Amino acid sequence: MxxxxxxxxxxxxxxxxxxxxxxxxxxxxxxxxxxxxxxxxxxxxxxxxxxxxxxxxxxxxxxxxxxxxxxKPSKKRPKSILEELGGTLSPEQLALLPHSFDAVGDIAVLEIPDELLDQRFLVGEAVLRVHKNIRVVLAKAGKVDGVNRVRRFTHLAGEKRTTTLHRENDCVFRVDLASVYFSPRLVTEHARVARQIRPGEIVVDLFAGVGPFSIQIAKVVDARVYSIDINEVAVEFLKQNIHLNKVDDRVFPFSGDARQIVKDKLYSSADRVIMNLPGGAESFIDVACHAMKAEGGIIHYYQFASEPDIFDEAIDTLIRGVEANSRKIVKILHRRKVRPSAPREWQIVVDAQIR
Ligand SMILES: C[S@@+](CC[C@H](N)C(=O)[O-])C[C@H]1O[C@@H](n2cnc3c(N)ncnc32)[C@H](O)[C@@H]1O
Missing domain, CATH: 3.30.70.2580 (Alpha-Beta Plaits)
Structure with missing residues (x-):
């Protein structure tokens, strides 16, 4: 043409x-x-x-x-959406274009600034033309929200779907972004925790989602992982992902409230508890203590935190919560910023040895 x-x-x-x-x-x-x-x-x-x-x-x-x-149109792909939209948007609009996006499988998730809302479909089409691995472009249309920690999206370009297959650290995850939580920004954290597990350990993943911690652990080491989530759709994906990654004999899914499942089925069972619910883990410290074996183990505790005393509040909260449950923190093994979650705010993790 x-x-x-x-x-x-x-x-x-x-x-x-x-x-x-x-x-x-x-x-x-x-x-x-x-x-x-x-x-x-x-x-x-x-x-x-x-x-x-x-x-x-x-x-x-x-x-x-x-x-x-x-x-004749060039067959070369433009190198960036800036180049692609150079002739269409004004210099002021070009300066506002997103510099990056989250890629979940073949879905690009963009944050469109308010000033570019009228141009959002153009931007979506440009992302499709520039990135050959992307088939769907979505824009964030709200915050991660509710008990299930799910976000709303607007479809900008490409195929009309929110499900995809995402590859992470030698594992594959089927996800539906419209109905489950998943963030590709946790890739390093999932792998960091998985590397620490010793053969034979029993791990309770209290807020497992579609299984990125649980499945990566089971993929690298012969451990037993009990994976809980309150979102039934997430647990359906978790089950599919367990199967896809061939870890059916190591990862055991539970659908329901972590508090109830630990009380009914997993009391005093774990060498290690993963608490990746950064907006609410504080109210489950007692549940983590109940899931832990009598002799103790390790808790990976996640929280949102702001500068300057970024780890102090989380460590204080964890110490108080653990002591209120007749346990003790023997040692803070590690602390780190996992990812920025808002301007001047971070998701952080504290690893603690509990007795
Ligand atoms: C931040 S997401 C983390 C998911 C997963 N660990 C990951 O790294 O992608 C938190 C998950 O906790 C689940 N959740 C929230 N409250 C829960 C509860 N009381 N019991 C079990 N799961 C819960 C949500 O459905 C969500 O899937």
């Missing part, structure tokens, strides 16, 4: 100078292929040239013509 548009015609000997100058001025349309005849090259432009730009071109190139003609 040919595209009709404005272009700059220059004698062949000035072709490269013209290309560099048009690039500098942000006028060169890199989505179209340059054309030529016997003595001129025709550089496609993203728009008509302004009077000021015409003066610069005259000063630097001398003779040229501004004409209209047809161009």
């Amino acid at each position: 040919m595209c009709q548009g404005p272009c700059l015609a220059v004698p062949k000997k000035k072709g490269q100078d013209a290309k560099l100058l048009l690039s500098d001025l942000g006028l060169l349309d890199k989505r179209l292929l340059v054309a030529s005849d016997s003595d001129r090259v025709f550089w496609p432009l993203v728009r008509d040239v302004s009077e000021d730009e015409r003066l610069v071109l005259e000063d630097r190139l001398g003779s040229f013509q501004l004409v209209y003609r047809e161009f």
